[in-house]
Amino acid sequence: MTLLRGPSASDRAYAWTRDRILDGTFATGGMISEGEVCGSVGVSRTPVREAFLRLAAEGVLELFPKRGAFVVPVTPAEMRDVIEARLLVEQWAVGVVALLPDRAQTVRLLDECIAEMKEVRLPDDPLRYGLADRRFHETIVEATENSHVAAFYRSLRDRQLRIGSALGLVRGRTERSHTEHQGITNAIAEGDAELAAALVRDHIGHNREALELKLRVS
Numbered sequence: 001m002t003l004l005r006g007p008s009a010s011d012r013a014y015a016w017t018r019d020r021i022l023d024g025t026f027a028t029g030g031m032i033s034e035g036e037v038c039g040s041v042g043v044s045r046t047p048v049r050e051a052f053l054r055l056a057a058e059g060v061l062e063l064f065p066k067r068g069a070f071v072v073p074v075t076p077a078e079m080r081d082v083i084e085a086r087l088l089v090e091q092w093a094v095g096v097v098a099l100l101p102d103r104a105q106t107v108r109l110l111d112e113c114i115a116e117m118k119e120v121r122l123p124d125d126p127l128r129y130g131l132a133d134r135r136f137h138e139t140i141v142e143a144t145e146n147s148h149v150a151a152f153y154r155s156l157r158d159r160q161l162r163i164g165s166a167l168g169l170v171r172g173r174t175e176r177s178h179t180e181h182q183g184i185t186n187a188i189a190e191g192d193a194e195l196a197a198a199l200v201r202d203h204i205g206h207n208r209e210a211l212e213l214k215l216r217v218s
Helices: 009-022 034-041 045-057 076-098 104-119 126-142 147-167 173-189 193-217
Strands: 061-064 068-071
Touching: 009 034, 009 045, 009 126, 009 147, 034 045, 034 068, 045 061, 045 068, 076 126, 076 147, 076 173, 076 193, 104 126, 104 173, 126 147, 126 173, 173 193
Parallel strands: none
Antiparallel strands: 061 068
């Protein structure tokens, strides 16, 4: 009998540190010590160092020997790059999914994501909201069954969550976002690829405008 193994110590240290960065517990521009992660996760320093190396390779951390890790601040250039990449991937993906003959399951999953986002009490749990939003968009991309695009897109959404956490919630954006998500879902359900792509373009464009405004006043 094959025994299923759980995540390694390095994986657990990575996931814990990454989540604390994404939810803003570890603020951009601050330092994280190895000891802090060791004590919270219950692992030795070697897995933490491995986790820090992974996050540094992703451009999230900058390592300083014997001092810890610096959380790299979000820049306007990073925000622009992420938004532009999302526009390219998501407009293509939603057009593909809207024309799939068996898209009913995808529509059901999208409706579940929207329902979860509506349940979240903001600003008490911004990470849960961000993760539900992420699942909504990832569901569309993964439904294309293009594993290479899906892997690239997941890395984009990590960066999007970090940007949102660094800048904080954008006042008045949540309700509008619910309406936009539902419109995209309805267009997919109706098989209207052109409308779905246009709604995705508008949705991401509105996010960009809101984040740019937040960046200017921060």
